[in-house]
Amino acid sequence: MPMHIGEKDFRKRVSKGISDDYMRGAVRSAQERLQNRRAAAAEELGDWEEWRTLGQQIRSHTIEHLDYYLHQLSDKVAELGGHVFFAETGEEANEYIKQVIQKKNAKKIAKSKSMVTEEISMNAALEEIGCEVIETDLGEYILQIDDHDPPSHIVAPALHKNKEQIRDVFKERLNYKKTEHPEELALFAREKLREEFLAADVGITGCNFAVAESGSFALVTNEGNARMVTALPNTQITVMGMERIVPGWEELDIVVSLLTRAAVGQKLTSYITALTGPKQAEEADGPEEFHLVIVDNGRSKILGTEFQEALHCIRCAACINVCPVYRHVGGHAYGSIYPGPIGAVLSPLLSDYDEYKELPYASSLCGACTEVCPVKIPLHEQLIMHRRKIVEDEKKSTLAERVAMRGFEQIVHSANLYRTATKMAPFLTTPFAKNNRITKGPGPLRNWTDIRDLPQPANERFRDWFKKRNKQGGAI
Amino acid sequence: MRVSFFITCLGDIFYANAGKSAVELLERLGCEVDFPPTQTCCGQPAYNSGYHKETLEVAKHMVEVFEHADYVVGISGSCVYMIHEYVHLFEDGSNWQKRAKALKRKTYELTQFIVDVLGIEDVGASYHGTATYHTSCHMTRLLGVKEAPFRLLENVKGLRLIDLPNRNDCCGFGGTFSVKMASISEQMVDEKVQHIEETEADLLLGADGSCLMNIGGRITRQGKPIEVKHIAEILNSRGEE
Numbered sequence: 001m002p003m004h005i006g007e008k009d010f011r012k013r014v015s016k017g018i019s020d021d022y023m024r025g026a027v028r029s030a031q032e033r034l035q036n037r038r039a040a041a042a043e044e045l046g047d048w049e050e051w052r053t054l055g056q057q058i059r060s061h062t063i064e065h066l067d068y069y070l071h072q073l074s075d076k077v078a079e080l081g082g083h084v085f086f087a088e089t090g091e092e093a094n095e096y097i098k099q100v101i102q103k104k105n106a107k108k109i110a111k112s113k114s115m116v117t118e119e120i121s122m123n124a125a126l127e128e129i130g131c132e133v134i135e136t137d138l139g140e141y142i143l144q145i146d147d148h149d150p151p152s153h154i155v156a157p158a159l160h161k162n163k164e165q166i167r168d169v170f171k172e173r174l175n176y177k178k179t180e181h182p183e184e185l186a187l188f189a190r191e192k193l194r195e196e197f198l199a200a201d202v203g204i205t206g207c208n209f210a211v212a213e214s215g216s217f218a219l220v221t222n223e224g225n226a227r228m229v230t231a232l233p234n235t236q237i238t239v240m241g242m243e244r245i246v247p248g249w250e251e252l253d254i255v256v257s258l259l260t261r262a263a264v265g266q267k268l269t270s271y272i273t274a275l276t277g278p279k280q281a282e283e284a285d286g287p288e289e290f291h292l293v294i295v296d297n298g299r300s301k302i303l304g305t306e307f308q309e310a311l312h313c314i315r316c317a318a319c320i321n322v323c324p325v326y327r328h329v330g331g332h333a334y335g336s337i338y339p340g341p342i343g344a345v346l347s348p349l350l351s352d353y354d355e356y357k358e359l360p361y362a363s364s365l366c367g368a369c370t371e372v373c374p375v376k377i378p379l380h381e382q383l384i385m386h387r388r389k390i391v392e393d394e395k396k397s398t399l400a401e402r403v404a405m406r407g408f409e410q411i412v413h414s415a416n417l418y419r420t421a422t423k424m425a426p427f428l429t430t431p432f433a434k435n436n437r438i439t440k441g442p443g444p445l446r447n448w449t450d451i452r453d454l455p456q457p458a459n460e461r462f463r464d465w466f467k468k469r470n471k472q473g474g475a476i
Numbered sequence: 477m478r479v480s481f482f483i484t485c486l487g488d489i490f491y492a493n494a495g496k497s498a499v500e501l502l503e504r505l506g507c508e509v510d511f512p513p514t515q516t517c518c519g520q521p522a523y524n525s526g527y528h529k530e531t532l533e534v535a536k537h538m539v540e541v542f543e544h545a546d547y548v549v550g551i552s553g554s555c556v557y558m559i560h561e562y563v564h565l566f567e568d569g570s571n572w573q574k575r576a577k578a579l580k581r582k583t584y585e586l587t588q589f590i591v592d593v594l595g596i597e598d599v600g601a602s603y604h605g606t607a608t609y610h611t612s613c614h615m616t617r618l619l620g621v622k623e624a625p626f627r628l629l630e631n632v633k634g635l636r637l638i639d640l641p642n643r644n645d646c647c648g649f650g651g652t653f654s655v656k657m658a659s660i661s662e663q664m665v666d667e668k669v670q671h672i673e674e675t676e677a678d679l680l681l682g683a684d685g686s687c688l689m690n691i692g693g694r695i696t697r698q699g700k701p702i703e704v705k706h707i708a709e710i711l712n713s714r715g716e717e
Contacts, residue, residue, distance in 0.1 A: 011659075018663060324646050328663035362657055364650025364664065365524055366613035387526030397526070405522050409530035412485070413537040415514035422489050437696060447655035451662045452693030455490045462488045462495035466481075466511045 002090055002121035003337045003351060005150035010335060010358040017329035023152075026162045027330055034321040037265025038372065045261065055258045056376040058251045059312035062243075066303065069212040069245050070294065076215025080277025082290040086242075090120030090297045097122060097204070097237055098129055100291055104235055106131065106201035112219065112226035113137035114206025115154055115315060116241045116295050118337040119350070122204075123148075133204075134196045136225040138189055142166055145173045152331025152339060155263050155317040160330050193225070203233035203287065207240035208315075209255060210292075213248040216276040217292070220259060224271045236278075236287035242294050243311040255314055255375075262374040263316040298350040306385050310345050312375045317342075319369035319379055325362055334359060341369035341379045348386060353394055360386035404444070425457035477594070479507045480545035482583070484555045485517035486685040491551075494685065494706030498551050498586055501712040505594055515541045518558040524651045528565065535562040539575050547593065548583040551708055552684045553615020556585045560619070585615060586708060587624040587683060602633035603713040608640045608677040610647065610668070610691065612684035625683055625707055632710060638675040645671075649690035665694045672702060680704045 007013045017023065042048040062069060074084040087093035101109070109131050117123065123133045135144040139158040143149040146169045151157030158166070163180040170176030170188060178184040205226055210217040217238055219226040230236055246252050252274075260266045279286035302311055320326050320340030331339035336347035336356065344359040360383045369379040391397045411417045432438045432445075433456035441449035448454055479502055483495045499509050519534030539562065542548045550556040560580045566573035590596050609625060616622050629637050648654065648664025655661075668691055672680055680695070680702055682688045692704035 014657075014659060018659060324648070324664050324667075325657075325660055328660055328667075361653065362660065364613075364646045364648060364653045364657075364661070366646035366650065367617040368613070368644065368646065371617050384524060384526065387524070388528050389526070391526035392528065401525070405525060405527040405530055408517075408522055409527070409533055412516040412519065413533045415516060415537075415541075418516040419513075422485070425489055439697070444655070447658045448693075451658055451697070452665065452690060453696045454693060455689065457489045458492050460492060462483045462492040463511065463513060465492055465496055466499070467513070 002124075003119045003347065004335055004355060005337060006332050006335055008335075010333075010362075013333040013335055014329050014362075017333035020330065022162060022165065023160045023330045024328065026160055027327055030156065030159050031321050031327055034264065038262055038318055038321065039265075041261040041265040041267065044267075045257075051254070051258060052374055052376050054254055055314075055374050056312070058246065058254060059314070059375045060309075062246060062251070063303070063308060063311050066243065066245070069247055070242060072212040073210050073215055073245060074292070074294070076212070077277060077290075077292050080215055080280070080290075082215070082277045082292055084292045084294065086294050086296070088296050090122075090295065093120050093239065093293050093295045093297070094122055094125035096293060097239070097291075098125060100235070100237060101126065101131060101202055102129065104201060104289075106235065108196070108200045109133045109202045109204055110136055110197055110200035110229050110233060111140075111204040112206065112221065112229045113140050113157070114204070114239055115337065116206060116244075116297075117204065117239050118151060119241075120239075120295060120297060122239065134193070134200070136193050136197065136223075136229060137221070138186060138223055138225075141189055141193065142169060145169060150332065151337055153317060153320060154315050154338065154340075154342075160332070197228045197232050200229075200233045202235045202237060203229040204237045204239065205229055207238050207244050208259065209252055210240055210245040211247075211249060211252050211274070212245055214276055216274050218252060218256065219273045219275075220256060220269050220271075221273070222264070222266075222270045227271055227273045230273060230275055230287065231285060234287055235289045235291075237291045237293060239293045239295060242296050242299050243313075258374040259314050259316050262314075262318040262372070302349050307345070307349055307382060309377050310342070310349060310382060312377050313342055313346070314375055315342075316374055318372040318374060322368040322372050323363075324366065324368070325364065329362075334362070341383070342377070345377075345379060345382045345386070353390055353396060357390060357396060360390065400444075419463075422457075422461055422463075426459050429456055477507045478546045479509050479549050479589075480542055480547065481509050481511045482515060482542070482548050482550035482555070482559075483511070484550060484552045484685060486689065487551050490689065491685045491706060494551055494708050497706070497712035498549075498708040501590075501599060501708060502549065502586075504712075505590065505596060505599060507594075512541050512545070518555040520555060520558040521651055523558065523561070523565075532565050535565050535576065536572065538562070539572070539579050542579055542583070543575065545582060547589065548579070549586055549589045550583065551586050551706065552686065553585045553588075553612055553619050553621055554684050554686060556583055556588075557614045557619040559583045585619060585621055585624075585683065587628055587711075588619070588621045590711075591624040591627055597627045598631035599628060599711050601631075601711050601713050602635075602715045603710050604634040604715075605679050606636045606638060606677045607679040607681050607710070608638045608672060608675040609643075609707070610640060610672075610680060610682040610687055611643050612682060612687045613646050615683055616644070628711055629681070629707070632713075634715075635710065638677050641671045641674055642667075643671075647687045647691050649686050651686070654690060661690075665690055669694050669698065669700065673700065678703060681707050681710060683707045
């Protein structure tokens, strides 16, 4: 599967993440910084909860009427002289993009940041036909020159690297000679990239939001690279996931405000570029040829299901920035280019449970993600829905778990069995207890006691105390 | 005021003291407390693991157990929230859903009940010591009880309460998560214990037995000199150390 990254085995990926102190340090400090900035930006707005509700309503309305808005968008783009291609799969999208590029005899492609092109492995497809694809987002650029290290975060793809590591990558690959100061690193990359922009034959961008009413699309960056990608090459291809659309400019205003505040704690990013079709007769700049590739790749099968709200996501990564599981294991442990809570919800939907069956369980269901989502996706509830589906529809849970849960149900819905079981608990655990603590539990308790002690069940349960007390005449 | 006490399965088996304290406290505050003996577990282990058919049976049992009650008061924010969730398990408009809604309306977490229903913020407790309080995720984020425990603790005479750094972070319990994803859970609980140590408090308090079992179990495993108690035990103290 193209969106898969890293080692196949989930547990190995997790262990690798946990033992990577550099990565964990980088992630911890980035999370703290982003959390604080997000909270400050939300508070400054004053009525954040109302904004979230508005965001939720816009996303919900748009996704409910997705066919209508996609039609409107493609009609508008065609009217403006652009080309629209609906790709049912990633392969179809890549085929179309390759054809456009081959017709132009293009070799050098400048690309701005896009998750959907990661999802469909577009770069690899283009490199196969001999193209050179240059990532122009600083984070993506760093990863690309570091042997295509995969992104570990959907907004800050190189978040797992600290500045010293970035300096070393530049040194090794590009003969960089200066220090690890971010300003020097950025200036160096900027000079390198400037040459690439000028030489590129085709520009490829992602799409933060398409605007259906005018056939436009908006790109949100802090580096201005997307503006260069759309301004310099003669041919431009924009690739969008089919849900990345809003009805009009008023809605764009709201979702972009939510996006920049939730993602990086900014009122607005430095550059928000909105483009409408190819260069028109009266216009001075813009691409002469414009292609919009709308990618389904599993999205339409989510429509109408209990997971539809996952399509509301505006890719701000606020859920990732607050997730304690992500903090400890890092983005690569998820094995998907979509990590964190939203990745754990989306990856099994866009791929399948065979590939991502562990992800819905890689959450303590603490709800921090649900609390910060700017469009109110009930992320932790969606994870429970995945678990339900794995158990009840896919029947993919283990036999031991099914037996245990069946037993649990029998016991707790019969008062008598429950009383017997809880009465037996202290006797059954006595052989394993020392100083009222169990430090090496038998069987299934071991996973618990490998890490922490378990208190020994008391001989007198609460209910025994209460009963005895009532017999003695109740409250004193 | 008549209160039916909901001990929770962990409370019944492991934390009888928390239950005793809560009952005595409620009585001291003027409530008449009964304990429906047929109560079992809220069903959360099955629900969060995706076994919703099994949970439905548990939910029906618990709806019946507490049907007679005026108020149901539990000593775990997470388990109380699970009872609130029953509404979503039953078919919309069904009789069972109506009964689950009625149960939801009268079911409270202990500190929430004292502050919001009884309207009391000073329970007349006194305890000499330095404590920090762990805000459990389900109680704060899902049940929405954020302030009540602090209001009550602030009024405990002699108690010095220290803010827990990064208090909104999960302790890593997460039900079956703690055993299914043990290595991740371990990192989370270690981080939590580290923050607790930074406060230099002698005592960790919380309103959820499950989190306390997780954090407390890690504290004793590491041999740290930090005591762990349920908030009910402190609210019911009358001056003992």
